[in-house]
Amino acid sequence: MISSASAQNRGQLLEAVEKMRDVLAEGSAETERSGCLSPAMVRALDESGVLLIQLPAVLGGAEADPITQFEVVESVTAIDSTSGWCVLIGATSIAWPAIFLPDTAVARIFRDGRAPRASGIFLPSGTAVPDSGGYRVSGQWAYASGIRHAEWITAGAKVKRDGDETERRMATFPAHQARIHDNWNVAGLQGTGSCDFSVENLFVPEEFTWNAANAVPQRGGALYNLAMPGFVMHLHAAFAIAVARRAVNAIIAYAHNQRAGYRPSGIISRPVFHSALGECDLRLRAARSLVIDLYRQAWATVCGNGTLTPEQHAELRGAAVLATQVAAGVTMRLFRYGGGTAILTSNILQRCLRDINAAAQHRMVSDSTYEQLGKFKLGLSDANPNG
Numbered sequence: 520m521i522s523s524a525s526a527q528n529r530g531q532l533l534e535a536v537e538k539m540r541d542v543l544a545e546g547s548a549e550t551e552r553s554g555c556l557s558p559a560m561v562r563a564l565d566e567s568g569v570l571l572i573q574l575p576a577v578l579g580g581a582e583a584d585p586i587t588q589f590e591v592v593e594s595v596t597a598i599d600s601t602s603g604w605c606v607l608i609g610a611t612s613i614a615w616p617a618i619f620l621p622d623t624a625v626a627r628i629f630r631d632g633r634a635p636r637a638s639g640i641f642l643p644s645g646t647a648v649p650d651s652g653g654y655r656v657s658g659q660w661a662y663a664s665g666i667r668h669a670e671w672i673t674a675g676a677k678v679k680r681d682g683d684e685t686e687r688r689m690a691t692f693p694a695h696q697a698r699i700h701d702n703w704n705v706a707g708l709q710g711t712g713s714c715d716f717s718v719e720n721l722f723v724p725e726e727f728t729w730n731a732a733n734a735v736p737q738r739g740g741a742l743y744n745l746a747m748p749g750f751v752m753h754l755h756a757a758f759a760i761a762v763a764r765r766a767v768n769a770i771i772a773y774a775h776n777q778r779a780g781y782r783p784s785g786i787i788s789r790p791v792f793h794s795a796l797g798e799c800d801l802r803l804r805a806a807r808s809l810v811i812d813l814y815r816q817a818w819a820t821v822c823g824n825g826t827l828t829p830e831q832h833a834e835l836r837g838a839a840v841l842a843t844q845v846a847a848g849v850t851m852r853l854f855r856y857g858g859g860t861a862i863l864t865s866n867i868l869q870r871c872l873r874d875i876n877a878a879a880q881h882r883m884v885s886d887s888t889y890e891q892l893g894k895f896k897l898g899l900s901d902a903n904p905n906g
Contacts (some may be wrong), residue, residue, distance in 0.1 A: 520628070520687060521544070521698065525583075525584055525587065526894055527593075528581055528583055528587060529587040529590065530674060531568075531582065531584070531653040532568065532572065532581060532587060533591065533594055534590060534865070535567040535568055536567065536595055536598070537633055537813065537866070538567065538599070539564070539567050539569075540590075541641075541795050541880055542563040542881065543560055543563065543595070543599040543602045543769070545584070545597055546559060546560045546599070546864075547598075547599040547601065547602075547710075548649055548712075549857075550599075550601045550709070550710025550711075550729050550812060551601075551710055551864075551870075553708045553710070553713035554667075554709060554710065554712050555667040555668065555710060555711070556601065556602065556605060556665075556667075556668060556710060556711075556712070559603060560599075561636070561668045561885050562855055564602065564605065564609075564831070565636060566647075567582060568607050569591055569610070570596060570606060570609045570610050570613065570634070571610070571613070571634055572588045572591050572592075572606075572610050572782050573610045573611060573614035573742070573750075574610070574614050574617050574634060575612075575614075575617055575618065575738045575739035575740075575743075576677065576739070577738050577739065578617050578625070578634060578735035578738070578813075579629075579632060579633075579634055580614070580617070580634065582739060582740065583740055584741075584742070584818055585745070585768070585817070585818055586753075586811060586814060586815065587812045588610070588753060588754060588757075588820070589753045589754070589756070589757040589811065589814070590756050590757070591606070591608050591757075591808070592606055592610075592757040592758055592760075592795060593750060593757040593760070594763040596757065596762060597759050597761045598763075598798050599765065600708070600713055600731045600762050600870065600871070600874040600876075601607065601708065601709075601710035601759075601763070602756050603757075603761060603762075604664060604708055604711050604758060604878065605664060605665045605711055606608055607664075607754045607755065607757075607758055608639070608664040608711075609636060609637060609638070609652070609664075609669075610754070611639065611664050611750070611751055611754070611763060612637035612638050612639035612665075612671075612672075612673055613634060613635065613636065613637040613671070614670070614692075614693040614805045615635070615639060615673050615689065615762070615849045616671070616673055616689075616727075617629070617634075617738070617739075617768045618736050618737065618738065618739060619689070619729040619734045619735075619736065619737060620691065620726065620727060620737065621731060621737060622737075623726050624691070624724075624726045624727045625737075627739075628671055628691070631891055634671035635671055636665070636668055636669050636670050636671075636696070637663060637669050637670065637671045637672065637673065637830045638663045638666040638669035638671075638673075639663070639672060639673035639674065640660040640663055640673075640674050640675060640860070641675050641689075641731075641747075642660070642661065642675050643656050643675035643687045643731070644659065644661070644674070644675065644677050644813070645657055645660065645674055645675070645676040645677070645690075646658055646674075646676055646677050646679050646721070647657020647676040647677065647679070647688055647690060647728070648677065648678075648679050649677045649680060650722060650752060651828045652724055652725055653722055653723050653724040653725045653727070653728070654676070654678070654688070654690065654722070654723050654724075654725070654728060655720050655721065655722055655723075656674070656676055656690050656692075656718055656720075656721045656723050656736055657718060657719050657720055657721070658674070658676060658717065658718065658732060659700070659715055659716070659717035660674050660675075660715060660716055660743060660835050661715045661716065661717050662713045662715075663676065663699075663713055663714060663758065664708075664713040665697065665711060665713075666694065666697075666713070666714055667675050667700055667712040667821045668712075669695070669765075670694055670695055671691060671692070672691070672692060672693075672695060672697055673689055673690065673691045673692050673718065674689070674690055674692075674716075675687060675688075675689055675690075676688055676689075676690055676702060681735070682742060684780075685775075686730055686731075687705045687730070687731040687732060688728045688729065688730055688731055689729050689731050689734075690727060691723070691726060691728070692718070692721060692722045692723050692727065695719060695756055696721055697716040697717065697718050697721075698717050698718070699714050699715075699736065700715040700716065700717065700718060701714060702715055705877065706873050706874055706876075706877065707873035707874045707875075708874050708877040709873075709876025710737055710879065715880065718742065726864045727761060727797060728896075738805055740857050741818075741821045741822045741824075742821070743801075744821040744824075744825075744827075745817065745821055745827065746826075746827065746832070747753070747819045747832075747834045748832055748835065748883060748905055749827055749832050749835045749836075749906065751834045751883065752836045752838070752839035752883065753810060753814050753835070753839065755839045755842075755843060755878070755881065755883055755884050756783075756806075756810040756838065756839040756842035756843065757805075757810075758878060759842050759843040759845075759846035759847070759875060759878060759879070759884075760803060760807050760810075760837075760842055760846055761802055762846060762850065762871050762874055762875045762878070763799075763845070763846035763847075763849045763850045763871070763875060764803060764853065765867060765871050766849065766850040766853045766867075766871040766872070766875075766894045767796070767799060767800060767803065767849070767853060768851075769857075769866075769867045769868050769871070770786075770796070770853040770856055770857060771796070773786075773788065773856075773857055773858075773860075773868075774786050774787040774792070775855075775899050785892050786856050786858075792856055795852055797855070799849040799852060799853060802823055802845050802848075802849055803845065803850060804848055805845075806838075806841055806842040806845040807842065808840050809841065809842070810838045810839060810842050812836050813831075813834055813835055814835065815833060816831075816893075817831060820862045829895070829902065829903070830895040830902070830904075832894060832904035832905075833888065833892040833895050833902065833904040834889050836883070836888045836892075837889060839883070840884045840885070840886060843875075843878065843905075844879070844883040844886070845883075846875055846879075847875045847876055847879045850868075850871050850872050851872060852870070854868050854871070854872045862872065887906065890906075891903055891906045
């Protein structure tokens with residue numbers, strides 16, 4: 520059951536999304552040309568509070584339940600996929616340090632009680648060499664979505680002692696200390712500005728780092744007992760479902776416009792299209808329902824002071840993978856019915872096709888997840904939900 524406080528939180532967040540609609544919609548095309556969100560879009564997201572859906576309430580965040588988070592990312596993406604992706608990544612990136620860092624570091628990051636914008640990469644693409652009071656961090660990290668409007672960065676690194684890897688740590692540091700590589704030249708999600716960044720021998724104090732494997736949340740409630748990968752997978756699913764739903768809406772509008780225009784007997788009169796549209800709609804709804812159902816169960820577990828099992832994490836991740844694959848298939852199938860106009864840059868169908876396929880390349884929604892879930896079902900000892 521959703522509490523009245525949660526329902527109010529949900530209502531306020533979804534209302535905030537609706538208030539941004541015009542700004543995000545008007546800036547959507549420009550993000551493709553510029554490679555990043557416009558200042559007006561960044562300001563709207565910042566002021567709306569949607570970037571704080573995963574942030575602890577004690578730091579001014581929404582600390583929203585997973586279903587509300589899903590609906591927020593879904594709603595933003597339904598307006599503009601670039602913005603939706605930036606909310607997905609930005610919300611997690613500012614939540615990580617807020618959850619795990621000690622008060623001394625949090626006081627500096629959340630100066631004057633304001634939550635800054637952030638970007639982050641979980642994969643340990645860098646190295647961290649212990650130094651007095653901290654670590655010397657070096658490396659280059661790829662796909663840092665939203666880094667061009669980030670104020671802080673969190674990056675994964677392998678700790679090296681005497682040449683051996685001893686642990687994996689997350690390190691948080693000001694964005695201006697990193698070099699941003701202008702290499703985001705891609706086919707999809709063009710406006711997310713997901714450039715590489717790098718640092719060389721950057722000193723990061725101990726209190727701005729945490730152990731990636733076993734850190735304990737320092738603040739917040741049941742939400743942070745979800746842990747990884749459950750903490751993020753619903754957001755990937757929400758993005759994918761929303762992109763495909765935009766494609767469904769676009770092809771329906773196209774079919775009606777054909778009938779009203781110069782082709783009264785266009786796809787709207789074709790039984791094969793009727794069948795495809797009906798099946799695509801049901802596939803999307805089924806995938807969405809699976810994700811929601813599993814997350815309701817997971818939420819009930821952590822709210823009851825329980826801990827998710829590794830197999831539950833594999834199921835949550837697997838459901839997000841399935842949702843992404845279904846969304847990509849639906850979008851491709853409906854794109855084919857869009858005719859020659861579907862390839863125009865002004866047509867939302869081609870944007871949906873490019874963006875969903877770019878999102879489907881993300882490691883977190885790799886189909887290797889199915890292999891791990893299968894291992895759990897077989898009771899194999901090497902099954903790993905993060906594998």
